[in-house]
Amino acid sequence: MDLDSKDREIIGILAKDARISIKALAAKIDLSRSATSERLSKLERSGVIRGYRADIASQDPALISAFLLIRLERTPMHSLLDTLAAFPAVKRVSSVSGELDLIVEVEAQTMEALNTVRDRIAVSGGVCDLTTSIILRDEIQRA
Amino acid sequence: MDLDSKDREIIGILAKDARISIKALAAKIDLSRSATSERLSKLERSGVIRGYRADIASQDPALISAFLLIRLERTPMHSLLDTLAAFPAVKRVSSVSGELDLIVEVEAQTMEALNTVRDRIAVSGGVCDLTTSIILRDEIQRA
DNA sequence: TTCGCTTCCGACCAAAGGACGGTTGCACCG
DNA sequence: CGGTGCAACCGTCCTTTGGTCGGAAGCGAA
Numbered sequence: 001m002d003l004d005s006k007d008r009e010i011i012g013i014l015a016k017d018a019r020i021s022i023k024a025l026a027a028k029i030d031l032s033r034s035a036t037s038e039r040l041s042k043l044e045r046s047g048v049i050r051g052y053r054a055d056i057a058s059q060d061p062a063l064i065s066a067f068l069l070i071r072l073e074r075t076p077m078h079s080l081l082d083t084l085a086a087f088p089a090v091k092r093v094s095s096v097s098g099e100l101d102l103i104v105e106v107e108a109q110t111m112e113a114l115n116t117v118r119d120r121i122a123v124s125g126g127v128c129d130l131t132t133s134i135i136l137r138d139e140i141q142r143a
Numbered sequence: 144m145d146l147d148s149k150d151r152e153i154i155g156i157l158a159k160d161a162r163i164s165i166k167a168l169a170a171k172i173d174l175s176r177s178a179t180s181e182r183l184s185k186l187e188r189s190g191v192i193r194g195y196r197a198d199i200a201s202q203d204p205a206l207i208s209a210f211l212l213i214r215l216e217r218t219p220m221h222s223l224l225d226t227l228a229a230f231p232a233v234k235r236v237s238s239v240s241g242e243l244d245l246i247v248e249v250e251a252q253t254m255e256a257l258n259t260v261r262d263r264i265a266v267s268g269g270v271c272d273l274t275t276s277i278i279l280r281d282e283i284q285r286a
Numbered sequence: 287t288t289c290g291c292t293t294c295c296g297a298c299c300a301a302a303g304g305a306c307g308g309t310t311g312c313a314c315c316g
Numbered sequence: 317c318g319g320t321g322c323a324a325c326c327g328t329c330c331t332t333t334g335g336t337c338g339g340a341a342g343c344g345a346a
Contacts, residue, residue, distance in 0.1 A: 003202070011197065014196075015197050017194065017195060018161045018162060018195035018196050021332085021333065021334085022334065022335095023332080023334085031294080032294070033334075034294080034295065034296080034334090035294050037336095038294090039293095041335095048200050049197050049198065049199060050198040051159070051197075052160060052161035052162040052195060052197055053157075053158055053159070053161050053196055054158050054192050054195055055193040055194045055195065055196055056158060056191065065237075067239060069212075090285075091283075091284075092281065092283060092284050093281070093284075094279075095280045095282055096209075096210060096277060097276065097277045097279055098275065098277070099274065099276075100276050131241065131242065133239035133240065137237070137238045138236070138237050138238075139236040139238055140224070140235060140236040141235050141236075142233075142234050166302060166303085174325080175326050175327075176326095177304085177305085177306095177326065178324065178325050180303070181324080181325085
């Protein structure tokens with residue numbers, strides 16, 4: 001699916017305010033409601049717009065985050081991915097090239113909870129080496 | 144602002160589908176439309192819900208991302224942060240504890256662009272050691 | 287030119303939403 | 317104990333919004 005400028009306008013507006021009405025959206029991009037509605041549902045059907053998410057303020061600013069830098073005994077390691085996915089604390093897992101094999105981002109309420117996750121992962125089969133880097137501060141964060 | 148279980152239900156539902164109608168939302172949490180609407184606007188006013196965003200599929204699957212794992216000669220290193228912030232390719236910078244000092248996430252159109260960023264950062268004053276981990280795949284990604 | 291396709295518009299009618307009055311439950315206090 | 321204020325809820329009224337349709341316009345291919 002290729003997007004024209006109107007489609008990109010729609011995406012840009014919805015990226016900032018996903019609950020805007022079709023009418024207001026139509027006015028912004030200077031099209032009729034029906035045409036806008038049709039374009040929108042096409043963008044949804046084609047998968048360009050994957051969904052709409054509420055942006056929730058972190059209820060607990062005391063959350064502790066860390067990167068776990070993992071070397072595996074061999075790759076790929078599907079069972080470990082299942083293990084990781086089972087932890088709600090695991091926010092992101094990326095396969096990477098180089099010395100490391102996986103970079104895992106975790107987030108927990110307490111240092112204790114973080115350690116528990118870390119230990120459970122460390123003793124999982126296939127993990128050769130695991131380094132924990134606690135995030136002290138997010139210096140830069142962009143969309 | 145403290146949230147009860149209904150509020151958390153609302154948040155959970157909207158986090159997955161921010162364009163759901165108030166009526167459908169009300170039905171899901173078993174409250175009237177008006178009560179649901181009132182709770183929702185309170186959540187918005189109080190800042191618990193910061194906004195609503197369309198989840199846009201990456202139009203360019205050819206984007207290359209990497210983590211740069213950085214050790215500094217000394218910390219903190221404010222000038223380096225300014226340098227990093229100047230690159231649009233730099234998506235996130237976290238100060239971490241342990242062996243490493245900074246974990247930088249970068250995203251570029253081409254491997255060449257990525258390398259340029261990497262090199263520019265590597266020769267910046269204060270960088271003691273820099274390891275690049277190209278992201279091969281994002282295995283898990285959560286809100 | 288004529289066909290087929292896409293995109294647009296306006297109109298219709300059903301669905302959704304804002305606003306309001308009234309009820310209930312509960313904490314507070316004289 | 318009874319009264320008062322408050323917060324949350326409900327259902328209803330009426331406006332706004334949205335999905336859908338038929339028809340028009342633009343455009344490329346046959």
